[in-house]
Amino acid sequence: MIPEDKLLEDLKNLPLEEVLEEYDITLGELFKLQQNKQYRDIKTSYITETKSGAYSINKSLNGEQYYYGSYRDKREAKRIVEELRKCGWDIKELPRILKELNITSKTERRMKKHD
Structure with a gap:
């Protein structure tokens, strides 16, 4: 292989x-x-490394593209994907997931810097 x-x-x-x-x-x-689904790691197939070195989570559901944020490392992104899969990729659950995992998205970190 x-x-x-x-x-x-x-x-x-x-x-x-x-x-x-x-x-x-x-x-x-x-x-x-x-x-081939056996070839891909399902936990990382929704994660894309950005030009800035962050890890972005995206998923297409019912023909619509959803963005679940960018995170500083791949491990964080994998953990978020695992939790999103458990709740059927409900984007409304993302704040709860981030709070439970104690993870801050790249956007949230930028906003806190400017406060």
């Missing part, structure tokens, strides 16, 4: 043609790998 972390890193940093050649796979096979 192709190591997902290395593949994703190569996809970010190398031209697509080089990645396909390096892993000896076709574009179709690459798409199948990305869609």
Whole structure:
């Protein structure tokens, strides 16, 4: 099996043609790998690293895109995703989850700085 972390890193940093050649796979096979739920870590598939090095949580529900905030480290984001899954990704539960986990989003930290 192709190591997902290395593949994703190569996809970010190398031209697509080089990645396909390096892993000896076709574009179709690459798409199948990305869609394979066993291949992806469900806890991190909703987490994206931002240009600033934070971790953003996003999820599409019923055709609408929801943003659940950006957090300073991936561990925090994973914990939040676990709790969101338990409540069916109800965005109204996010303040409770953050309070229970004692986590402050990047936006909340910025707002506190300016107070």
